[in-house]
Amino acid sequence: MPYDPTLARLANATLLVPFESYHAPRWVLEGLADGISGVCLFHNNLDTPEQVTALNAALSEAADTPLISLDEEGGDVTRIGQARGSDYPGNAALGAVDDPDLTRDTHRSMGDRLAALGFNLDLAPSVDVNVADDNPVIGTRSFGSDAELVARHAAAAVIGLQAAGVAACAKHFPGHGATSQDSHHTLPRVEADADLLHRRELLPFRAAVEAGVQSILTAHIELPGLGGEGPATLAPHILNDLLRDELGFRGTVVSDAMDMDGVSGRIGIPEASVLAVAAGVDLLCLGRRVYEDQIELIRAALVTAVREGRLPGQRLEEAAERNARLRTWIRETSARRAAAPADEPVGLAGARRAVRVDGDLPPLSDPFVVEVDAPAGMAVGEVPWGLAPWFPGSERVAPDAAQADRLIAGARGRDLVVVVRDAHRYPEARALVSRLLDARPGAVVVEMGLPIWRPDCGAYVSTYGAAHVNGLSAAELLGGAVGAPAPGVS
Missing domain, CATH: 3.20.20.300 (Glycoside hydrolase, family 3, N-terminal domain)
Structure with a gap:
């Protein structure tokens, strides 16, 4: 041809x-x-x-x-x-x-x-x-x-x-x-x-x-x-x-x-x-x-x-x-078009406004942060998420309830914070979180996906996303190492 x-x-x-x-x-x-x-x-x-x-x-x-x-x-x-x-x-x-x-x-x-x-x-x-x-x-x-x-x-x-x-x-x-x-x-x-x-x-x-x-x-x-x-x-x-x-x-x-x-x-x-x-x-x-x-x-x-x-x-x-x-x-x-510098703070300001807290969020002392892993979708790819940048020593774990006893022991004497992402989609993640909450009902749960599954816990924090600024906005509320919040943050 x-x-x-x-x-x-x-x-x-x-x-x-x-x-x-x-x-x-x-x-x-x-x-x-x-x-x-x-x-x-x-x-x-x-x-x-x-x-x-x-x-x-x-x-x-x-x-x-x-x-x-x-x-x-x-x-x-x-x-x-x-x-x-x-x-x-x-x-x-x-x-x-x-x-x-x-x-x-x-x-x-x-x-x-x-x-x-x-x-x-x-x-x-x-x-x-x-x-x-x-x-x-x-x-x-x-x-x-x-x-x-x-x-x-x-x-x-x-x-x-x-x-x-x-x-x-x-x-x-x-x-x-x-x-x-x-x-x-x-x-x-x-x-x-x-x-x-x-x-x-x-x-x-x-x-x-x-x-x-x-x-x-x-x-x-x-x-x-x-x-x-x-x-x-x-x-x-x-x-x-x-x-x-x-x-x-x-x-x-x-x-x-x-x-x-x-x-x-x-x-x-x-x-x-x-x-x-x-x-x-x-x-x-x-x-x-x-x-x-x-x-x-x-x-x-x-x-x-x-x-x-x-x-x-x-x-x-x-x-x-x-x-x-x-x-x-x-x-x-x-x-x-008139060239304009990227207004980076607008992203963090929006993430801060999006965070919701259900329940009483007390001041946290030396929190033990557990991040329950979730698979990345094809469209998302491997992008970092979670609270580890602001809480050194955070532990990322697979969604396996068999780990609950070890994590509960690790959190002894410390405030427990459990971070999940779209927990409603993963029964293994829910099972692990439920085991942790049975032992520590006052723990804080941070949902970085859609807040559909809401367990009974001390406080439930919803970020509506797992971007860097979403994590930072939650870390500010939890007292992570982020410096003082910007003026006017509610």
């Missing part, structure tokens, strides 16, 4: 590619020059601020305003805060405060920091309405379980990010909050009728569209209530009839990672990519480890599908045009 440079360049325009290094490989720079729309960076690409800035500058020189993206939600899902945790509270904390101005200012500050590092597309915010307590993939990434609350914060987050010249990307359309499975591993199914989905899942996306969001990211979930089978990413009636025609979205449709089993597990990434673009996806986020050889296969699959009539050529042209418009918006917005 002869090489068609025009078709190949159009196929390139649908690609958002990853790579495995702190420096841009030659194939990436050449690909950007040959029409690849942009890159998606992960923690393996990010080291020091100086390294990230230099990397993004090199990428920017390879083409005219390539998309330089990442998943930076603040809170638990952070790339620039991977080493110690984010300086910004996550959506659950912002939703608990329920001050849209704070949400806007937090995302403006985060956007300013991203822009200073050279990023121009943030695959955030998550605007899913989290109504499934056991949701393994959303949780604290959501502003909450009330659709109207999520909608007003979705709009505020979009406005804040885009005021910094960074394009926002509302996700995961049409809503991943009612799932009990992780689309990284399977195809979750949402059992809700069309009326409920319109009133609940779609409301925040309407708000994001009305706020001028530049891109929307699809979900690899199945919603029979909207008709049809298979993942929303591959469903033309969801991406065109619903998102384009009904919601009036005119920007770029971005896929969730195409290496996830929820979309490509059965058919492979190249075929899933063809079906996604045919369905209405403009920009294929390929995932974490889809590198040069696989990208060539994806490009070839798109070109072949056009030649065989399975993918209309005008669909590739339409996608390329939308992605070019996104790059133009970034270029023009960045040119006229």
